[in-house]
Amino acid sequence: MRRRGKLNIPGNFILIVLTILCIVLLFVNYSTGFSGGPLRTVANYLFVPMQRGLDYVGSRISISSADAKSREELLAENAALVEENEQLRTQLTNTQLQQAQLDDLLKLYEISATYGEYPTTGAHVIAKGASNWYDTFTIDKGSFDGIKVNMNVIASGGLVGIVTETGENFSIVRSLIDDSNSISAMIVETGDNCIVSGNLEMMNESNMIELSGLEDPDDEVEAGNAVVTSNISSNYVPGLLIGYVDSLSGDKNDLTKSGQITPVVDFKHLNTVLVITKVKETGE
Amino acid sequence: MDRKMIMKTVLVVFGTIYFGFIIQTSIFNRIALAGITPNILLVITVAFGYLKGRKAGVVIGFVCGILLDVFIGSYFGMNALIFIYIGYLNGLVRLFYFGDDVKFPMLLIAVSDMLYGCIVFATMLLMRERYDFSFYFEHVIVPEAIYTVIVGIVVYMAIYAVIRWADKQEKRATREIV
Numbered sequence: 140m141r142r143r144g145k146l147n148i149p150g151n152f153i154l155i156v157l158t159i160l161c162i163v164l165l166f167v168n169y170s171t172g173f174s175g176g177p178l179r180t181v182a183n184y185l186f187v188p189m190q191r192g193l194d195y196v197g198s199r200i201s202i203s204s205a206d207a208k209s210r211e212e213l214l215a216e217n218a219a220l221v222e223e224n225e226q227l228r229t230q231l232t233n234t235q236l237q238q239a240q241l242d243d244l245l246k247l248y249e250i251s252a253t254y255g256e257y258p259t260t261g262a263h264v265i266a267k268g269a270s271n272w273y274d275t276f277t278i279d280k281g282s283f284d285g286i287k288v289n290m291n292v293i294a295s296g297g298l299v300g301i302v303t304e305t306g307e308n309f310s311i312v313r314s315l316i317d318d319s320n321s322i323s324a325m326i327v328e329t330g331d332n333c334i335v336s337g338n339l340e341m342m343n344e345s346n347m348i349e350l351s352g353l354e355d356p357d358d359e360v361e362a363g364n365a366v367v368t369s370n371i372s373s374n375y376v377p378g379l380l381i382g383y384v385d386s387l388s389g390d391k392n393d394l395t396k397s398g399q400i401t402p403v404v405d406f407k408h409l410n411t412v413l414v415i416t417k418v419k420e421t422g423e
Numbered sequence: 424m425d426r427k428m429i430m431k432t433v434l435v436v437f438g439t440i441y442f443g444f445i446i447q448t449s450i451f452n453r454i455a456l457a458g459i460t461p462n463i464l465l466v467i468t469v470a471f472g473y474l475k476g477r478k479a480g481v482v483i484g485f486v487c488g489i490l491l492d493v494f495i496g497s498y499f500g501m502n503a504l505i506f507i508y509i510g511y512l513n514g515l516v517r518l519f520y521f522g523d524d525v526k527f528p529m530l531l532i533a534v535s536d537m538l539y540g541c542i543v544f545a546t547m548l549l550m551r552e553r554y555d556f557s558f559y560f561e562h563v564i565v566p567e568a569i570y571t572v573i574v575g576i577v578v579y580m581a582i583y584a585v586i587r588w589a590d591k592q593e594k595r596a597t598r599e600i601v
Contacts, residue, residue: 148478149478150476150477150478153478153481153482154477154481154507157481157482157485158507158508161485161488161500161501161504161507162500162504164499164500167499168499168500175493178489179493182490182493185441186441186445189441189445189449190448190449193449193450197449197453265449266449266494269447269494269495270462270502271458271459271460272540272543272547272563273495273497275494275495275497303497311495313497318551318553319497319551339547339553339559340553340555340558340562343458343563344558407458
């Protein structure tokens, strides 16, 4: 016989107690938004340093594997690069010309609301993939660095998501493509409001996110129009680029339209993000 | 002596969960196949439930689930609730069939992971009216189960070895007292 001492509690009892505890936690989470509390401090000191270290090692490994190339490979690569460089230089001149043209056109369109005007701070993505059903990731800055819940997160020219939890040295970001996410958005070209929501199914199938509730009686919105966060959104600062309209179709009620948006951010390869250190105040 | 043994067990268990979670979020997300990562915490819950019984399954399932909840950040308590029952059910299976081969636990991991997927789908259905089960089954549930089983073999073997080692230590400790 194994000696178990006083610790002889029946398994069924533990099961019932923990089940009740979980249900209570779910209700508390639903009613007050509690999620973790002291457990986050534990996570902060136990998991985050290790994740940060592994992330660092991981990024070093991907660099050093690039080092290990033979001389012939390097020479061949160099020749190819020189050629590419020439091509790129000509392309660059063309692009600069086009850019100047584009700037003029943008001025005409009056799209001045870019995210450049918001103060931001950079952060590394140190962990993701806790589940295949939710799209959240951990970044290496937290309340000590001034990060607060509901701050918006952007990367490579577009909206990535929103901070949902902060620990002392880490924060959890729910990405735009998470199935439970929905944002009040606006079509830049027409100013019409709509709802953009993450959709696991669409994301899996075609890397798109869902657009719905668009009121567009005159059929002005077309594919390729830019979608940004709207000024009436409660948590997102206005004017952050989400993506471009891919397709649209009328809803059954004949009043609104829904469709798909191609996001500007590559969500599969996020390494660094910018956090906008300004929380939207709505006076609520 | 007894207390020392309990401390050791707790350390071993938490070490396993700790490294399992770190591997899942920091290493496997870099080598995710088709955007899917294996569910290592589920493997840990299944392994302890099956190898050590219902009580261990329930407690370890709870710890793993809460850990996931902290890092997922929505519906706090959901994963813990699902994991408790996965641990419990695997402990129940142990009462009916227990063998030393690795094939049966693989089946358990596959079934448990699919069960987990189906329950998460059901909550999504309730919360946000997603009806296309076949899509999620084909694109998330099955790939995750396959990937989890492949990685799970290694994790299960490691846990099996650790538990055997711990049992041996315990036996030796009791013998010394006698």
